[in-house]
Amino acid sequence: MNQVLRYSLLTLALVATVACGRKPAAPTEAKETPKEEGARGDERAHLPLKDIRGLRFLVVPEPKAEGAWYPAEAIGDESAQALLSSPVKGIVSGILIPPGRHIEIGARLITIQSPELARLKADWLSTRAKHERSEAELAREQRLFDAQAGARRELEAAQSEATTARADEEAARLALEARGLNPETAGAVLTVKAPKAGSVTAYKIQLGQGVEAGQELGSFQAASAAIARLELPLPAPEQWQPGATTEVRKADGQRWKARLEGTPMTLTADTRRLSYRLRLLGGPLPIPGTPLEVHVPLAKTVVLPQSALQQVEGIWGVFVKEGEEAEFRPVRRGPELGTDVMVFEGVKPGETVVGEGAYLLKSLQIKRKSGGEDHDH
Numbered sequence: 001m002n003q004v005l006r007y008s009l010l011t012l013a014l015v016a017t018v019a020c021g022r023k024p025a026a027p028t029e030a031k032e033t034p035k036e037e038g039a040r041g042d043e044r045a046h047l048p049l050k051d052i053r054g055l056r057f058l059v060v061p062e063p064k065a066e067g068a069w070y071p072a073e074a075i076g077d078e079s080a081q082a083l084l085s086s087p088v089k090g091i092v093s094g095i096l097i098p099p100g101r102h103i104e105i106g107a108r109l110i111t112i113q114s115p116e117l118a119r120l121k122a123d124w125l126s127t128r129a130k131h132e133r134s135e136a137e138l139a140r141e142q143r144l145f146d147a148q149a150g151a152r153r154e155l156e157a158a159q160s161e162a163t164t165a166r167a168d169e170e171a172a173r174l175a176l177e178a179r180g181l182n183p184e185t186a187g188a189v190l191t192v193k194a195p196k197a198g199s200v201t202a203y204k205i206q207l208g209q210g211v212e213a214g215q216e217l218g219s220f221q222a223a224s225a226a227i228a229r230l231e232l233p234l235p236a237p238e239q240w241q242p243g244a245t246t247e248v249r250k251a252d253g254q255r256w257k258a259r260l261e262g263t264p265m266t267l268t269a270d271t272r273r274l275s276y277r278l279r280l281l282g283g284p285l286p287i288p289g290t291p292l293e294v295h296v297p298l299a300k301t302v303v304l305p306q307s308a309l310q311q312v313e314g315i316w317g318v319f320v321k322e323g324e325e326a327e328f329r330p331v332r333r334g335p336e337l338g339t340d341v342m343v344f345e346g347v348k349p350g351e352t353v354v355g356e357g358a359y360l361l362k363s364l365q366i367k368r369k370s371g372g373e374d375h376d377h
Contacts, residue, residue, distance in 0.1 A: 031248060047361050047368075057321055058308070058355035060347050062234075065300040068337050072230040072278075073247070074290040080222035082195045085214055087179035090114030090190060092217075094210045099200045102223055110192040110217055116180070118188035122174035126200040127165065134158070134165035179213075198222040224285035228258055230294045231273040235334060236263070238299055247295045248280060256280040258294065298335060302343045308355045309333060309341060310362040318343075319361045321352040326361055 051054065094111035097103055112338050141158040144150025154335040176183045181190075194200075203218040205211060228248050240260060248258045258278035268275050278294060286292070309331065316333045331346025346354060354361060 001230040009358055046257050046322070046327055047319070047364055049321070049324055049326055051220050052357070052360055052364070054357040054360060055354055056356040057207045058149060058305075058354050060349050060351045060353060062306070062349045063301050064303065066298040066303060066337060066342060067295055068298060068335070069249075069293045070230055072228045072292040072294045074225035074280075074288055074292055075229050075285040076222050076225045076288050077227050077279075080198070080224070080226070080288075083219040084109065084192065084200070084217040084220055086112055086114075086192065086211045086214060086217055088112070088114045088120070088190055089116045089180065089213050090211060091245060092205050092207055092211060093189070095205075095207060097194075097200060099202055099218075099292070103197065105194055105196045107194040108191050108350050109194055110203075110205070112190040112192070112211065114188060114190050115188060116213070117179075117190055120172070120175050120179075120181075121183070121186050122186070124169070124176060124183050124186075127169040127172040131162070131165040131169040134162040166337045194220055195220060218275075221288045223287060225288040225290065226280055226285055228278045228280060228292050230276040230278065230295055230296075231268065232276065232296065233273055233335065234267075236274055237296055239297060244297075245281075246278070246297065248278065249293050249295075249320070250286060250290065251358070254283070254286075256283050266374060296335075296368055298337075298342060299344070301334060301348065302347060303337060303340050304343050304347075304353070305355055306336065306339055308353055308358055310358050312362055312365060314343055318347060319354040319358050320347065321354065326354060328365055 070296065085337065090112040091114075093113045095109075096111065097107060103109075122312050138155075138158040138161070141150055141155045145152065145155045167244075173183050176186050198221050201219045201221045205217050211217065240263070242260055242262050244260045246258055246260070248256045258280050261277045261279055264274045264276060266275060276294075280286075309316055310319070311317075312328060315330050317328050317330040320329050329346055332344040334342030334344050336342075
């Protein structure tokens with residue numbers, strides 16, 4: 001009996017020991033975890049400022065209407081550009097005017113020795129001579145018939161021969177004129193001339209090179225440029241619409257009024273920017289390729305230094321000061337104005353933001369989000 005009692009007491013002791021060894025704190029820790037995470041989230045959203053050196057603050061100014069000068073280039077419109085080509089097959093025998101030199105309309109640019117042209121001219125000369133002989137024969141047969149000394153059959157044959165010869169000459173003449181050549185002056189050498197006053201921008205042939213009919217020989221540009229081509233980064237100026245006028249200037253101080261011809265719908269393939277065309281109005285026009293500047297009117301909005309804007313996880317924003325802490329606030333970034341940038345949305349006039357040193361707060365925020373030390377400055 002005593003032994004049974006001892007075994008019972010021993011069993012009770014073991015059960016009590018196991019019960020005491022359990023860890024009831026686990027549910028309590030699970031309940032406190034969201035609170036700790038919430039606290040950590042608050043720390044990430046509000047960054048302490050007292051221990052960070054190198055920060056400078058500024059008060060967000062009132063919105064104002066802005067405009068900026070952007071680089072552009074003078075170009076000729078489509079009517080001022082031309083391709084130089086050969087209407088016949090041949091060999092380049094001369095390049096008479098170098099690229100870039102100003103020339104007048106009709107100036108001789110390139111000569112091409114062309115057996116094809118010589119054949120076309122020979123065909124025209126031959127058919128013309130045959131036509132003249134057939135016309136003379138027809139006149140003779142007509143006189144004989146009128147004098148009742150010739151047969152009608154001979155007259156009709158002469159008329160048919162003259163008609164055929166006339167058609168052959170016309171075909172030979174059209175073959176030359178279709179290539180832009182005058183049958184009277186065409187020869188074995190083709191001369192390519194300037195289509196208008198301007199300059200050759202580039203040649204695509206060399207002396208002695210064989211060329212095919214219709215092959216491009218070079219490019220030509222009129223001496224004046226009526227278009228200013230401008231490329232702008234995104235976002236596009238919201239207030240700039242087709243037909244709006246603005247100013248264009250050159251480095252020497254010359255200025256033009258210019259009219260916006262249209263707004264681009266897509267980005268350029270090479271620079272990934274928006275390409276605008278403005279037509280210059282009045283005054284002597286610049287030559288193609290002249291560097292210009294275009295005044296672009298921009299929206300009325302807040303302007304901040306570029307150093308105040310930081311990009312965190314692909315989102316542009318500023319650090320707004322709230323007491324002794326700063327909070328990252330997303331903004332809608334606008335065009336750059338030199339060292340400044342337009343801010344369309346996200347901040348209000350009178351608020352205090354970090355103007356210099358904002359990158360330090362960006363580093364701290366990224367470190368906290370990645371689980372680094374909270375106060376390792």
